[in-house]
Amino acid sequence: MLSKFVKFTALITLTVCTLNAADFNAGAEKDRIAAIKYFEAKFADPEKNKNTFFPYSTDEELKNDYAKNLKHNDFAIGAYSFSKDAKSQYEAIKEMPPYENGIDKGEELYNKKFANGNSLATCFPDTKVAGNYPYFDEKKKELVSITSAVNDCLRANGEAEWNTQKGNMANFQAFLASSSTEAGKKVNIKISSAEAKKAYENGKEYYYTQKGYLKLSCAECHIQGAGIRVRNEKLSPLTGQTTHFPVYRLKWDELGTLERRISGCIVDQGQVSPKDESTQMKELLYFLAYMSNGMAVDGPDVRK
Amino acid sequence: MKKTILKFVTATALLTSGLVVSVNASEISKLDVKKECNVEANGIEKVLATATKYNEIAVKHNVEFMRLGMKASQYIEAVDLAVKSGAKTIDIVDDKKKKISEATIEYGAWRACSFAISALTQEEEAKKTWKLASPSDGYKY
Numbered sequence: 001m002l003s004k005f006v007k008f009t010a011l012i013t014l015t016v017c018t019l020n021a022a023d024f025n026a027g028a029e030k031d032r033i034a035a036i037k038y039f040e041a042k043f044a045d046p047e048k049n050k051n052t053f054f055p056y057s058t059d060e061e062l063k064n065d066y067a068k069n070l071k072h073n074d075f076a077i078g079a080y081s082f083s084k085d086a087k088s089q090y091e092a093i094k095e096m097p098p099y100e101n102g103i104d105k106g107e108e109l110y111n112k113k114f115a116n117g118n119s120l121a122t123c124f125p126d127t128k129v130a131g132n133y134p135y136f137d138e139k140k141k142e143l144v145s146i147t148s149a150v151n152d153c154l155r156a157n158g159e160a161e162w163n164t165q166k167g168n169m170a171n172f173q174a175f176l177a178s179s180s181t182e183a184g185k186k187v188n189i190k191i192s193s194a195e196a197k198k199a200y201e202n203g204k205e206y207y208y209t210q211k212g213y214l215k216l217s218c219a220e221c222h223i224q225g226a227g228i229r230v231r232n233e234k235l236s237p238l239t240g241q242t243t244h245f246p247v248y249r250l251k252w253d254e255l256g257t258l259e260r261r262i263s264g265c266i267v268d269q270g271q272v273s274p275k276d277e278s279t280q281m282k283e284l285l286y287f288l289a290y291m292s293n294g295m296a297v298d299g300p301d302v303r304k
Numbered sequence: 305m306k307k308t309i310l311k312f313v314t315a316t317a318l319l320t321s322g323l324v325v326s327v328n329a330s331e332i333s334k335l336d337v338k339k340e341c342n343v344e345a346n347g348i349e350k351v352l353a354t355a356t357k358y359n360e361i362a363v364k365h366n367v368e369f370m371r372l373g374m375k376a377s378q379y380i381e382a383v384d385l386a387v388k389s390g391a392k393t394i395d396i397v398d399d400k401k402k403k404i405s406e407a408t409i410e411y412g413a414w415r416a417c418s419f420a421i422s423a424l425t426q427e428e429e430a431k432k433t434w435k436l437a438s439p440s441d442g443y444k445y
Contacts, residue, residue, distance in 0.1 A: 210429075267373075272368040
């Protein structure tokens with residue numbers, strides 16, 4: 001009888017814990033699904049939905065330049081999912097990807113010994129983890145981005161930290177992303193505690209808050225503005241925005257990290273960007289990455 | 305006892321030197337950029353002091369404005385140096401601190417002040433409006 005009672009109590013406790021854990025990401029799931037629904041509606045038929053979503057576009061460009069009936073996973077390639085012209089250029093560049101050298105350099109860095117005999121392999125025994133960052137470290141009660149994890153590893157081993165935007169950092173992340181992509185990994189961000197949920201919500205608020213002297217939020221360009229042409233470029237959607245980093249950007253002529261891209265965006269809004277390893281930046285990355293949950297990791301990649 | 309005296313002296317010094325600034329939300333939302341930052345009416349020193357006061361809060365709140373690589377705090381520093389040296393213009397610099405243009409000190413003070421105040425009023429306003437852009441919250445399409 002006692003054994004049955006203990007088992008029953010354990011089962012109830014486990015169920016309550018599971019339900020509570022699920023509760024922590026309930027709001028984030030609602031956000032993620034609402035974003036997917038919005039983009040699927042927006043890109044179901046841009047020409048037909050001109051008045052709702054593309055009031056400033058011409059009939060001709062909506063008819064000729066935009067793909068139709070896009071679904072969730074199509075957005076992994078950003079603006080190339082709907083922009084026919086940009087996609088053809090993207091596919092041409094991908095025939096000889098300019099980032100392959102970066103992956104090789106990243107692999108060399110992975111195996112290179114530190115002065116103390118350890119290496120990045122000591123800190124990252126599994127290289128197929130790109131889709132799991134950022135994660136909330138429940139012991140330290142803080143977010144860990146892939147960039148901060150690399151620099152934490154270097155600092156812990158007495159090595160000089162790397163530039164968080166390019167060079168070794170971008171090359172090493174390209175190696176991790178490539179390994180994850182080849183292994184068929186998906187973005188897998190977890191929100192398993194009240195503190196993690198708060199960090200996600202802070203990132204969400206940052207994303208939707210109008211900032212800088214131009215009074216622009218990230219959402220104005222990448223939700224309401226997604227697909228809209230700005231000069232000769234079309235803006236990418238929030239969904240799928242983090243799956244492919246680091247990227248070789250033609251403007252940079254080299255590989256760069258997600259933090260480099262985001263801080264560039266924030267500066268363009270007319271605001272001083274948070275530092276790359278700051279809590280605020282990691283919270284924003286956490287929100288962004290969650291919005292791509294379940295999508296295939298497909299980095300590194302190339303962008304204009 | 306010595307520690308208490310030291311803490312008191314430090315706090316007093318910080319407060320009097322303007323390093324610790326506390327302004328409530330109500331005061332921020334009442335700020336009028338055109339009035340507070342009018343160099344002709346207020347004089348350049350007063351506008352610069354206003355810019356300094358509010359930009360310190362903007363920096364603390366991580367909402368400092370910048371334009372073309374030049375932060376509000378750089379405008380404040382440049383105008384302050386120009387006023388002290390008697391110069392009539394300030395250098396406008398890019399993100400590598402390379403001169404790309406120049407502006408009058410009056411314009412620099414206006415910009416620093418308007419950036420500092422707008423960063424805070426915008427931050428207050430956004431607390432009530434940010435959800436309107438979220439598809440899962442207030443955004444309708």
